[in-house]
Amino acid sequence: DLQLDCHPFPHCIIKNFLRSQTFVESLQRELLELNFNEKSNDLYKFKQSDDLKKRKEPHIAAVFRSWLGDVLGVELEPTVDISCAKYEYTVLLCHDDELEGRRVAFILYLVPPWQSSDGGTLDLYSTDRIVKSLVPSWNTLVLFEVSPVSFHQVSEVLSRDKCRLSLSGWFHGPSLERPPRFKEPSIVKHPHLPRDEKFREVREALRQSRIEWMKRGPANKCYESASLDSLPECVNECWELLRSEAFFLLLSNFTGLHLHYLCPADEEDEETEKKHDNEEEEVAGTSAESSTAGASNGGKLSTPVCCGEVRRWSHGSYTLLHDAEAAQAEYALDLILPFGCTWETEFGGSTCYVANEEDEELLTVYPEENSLALVYRDKETLKFVKHVNHRSSHVDGSTCREFYDFSFVY
Structure with missing residues (x-):
């Protein structure tokens, strides 16, 4: 009843771990009587008990820690993190469990x-x-070594009437050396285009045309992005509209942000301009030509740029708290324009904003047909798209729902 395997990373499976069935049933009853708290962020949504280290209910014995230390050739510490989790219609997305001191999960x-x-x-x-x-x-009982490659997930629980109850945690010891973190290449940014375009209805083209959809990954994001070379004419016109000079000016008027040299200045800006006429003239200029020059000579403003994608969302799609744009810019303006949304909030797919290193959501933007969302944020505010769950695939018996959006960062 014991299996050891090193692929894809060292792990062990022990069936019939506790010899007494009466003991196991009693343990299950004790755990189900605990108070469970709802836990939810970009990685997971499930119910978890408080830390069980100080409770008197029976769990894994210290001798087990000694055995593990012998197997690994590592002296494990007395500290053991242990809690109980209930997964009901929930999910834990891909992660590696690495946190200071964790050695065996x-x-x-x-x-x-x-x-x-x-x-x-x-x-x-x-x-x-x-x-x-x-x-x-x-x-x-399942054990695995926590390491830079111990990536795993709990797939979405689909059963309506079963509770996935587990006792889980970590044994602590010296951490393994971590290789340098991979840095994704920067997204290509485009200056605005000097032309006016009108908004065109693109929903049917997104649904019916032969757009080439490319799956985005690795496991910190999972959705489909359209190849720009394969966009039909009306979709491409919408794409160009959202990065056109006219749209930069429109966003400036909507938000008061300086995304275009023609945007009106507020009173505070006017006072600043009077004090720094020469500097502002060098930065902002007085013509369309100077607007694209930006502040290349040391001015405090620069030519606004944007980057964007046409995305398709369906069952299993998500992103995690990973945003290269937020790391590169002190402030950014997000734009989301959905298409084809016959959508329910319980399906997932909402865009959530959280403060860096905080779990509580600051703002949730739900996908809504032809509804433009603009969110202004600093680099300490991060975002993720909630996992699109299986309920989106079983509507009205057989309908599989998906939606599309244009996503830009200015």
């Missing part, structure tokens, strides 16, 4: 009879794809 499953069709599998990743899925089973 463990999960003890206390579930009813479970099949892969119920979801909730423990999926192990190799690079950017799942290579092994472990179906939870009663009184089975």
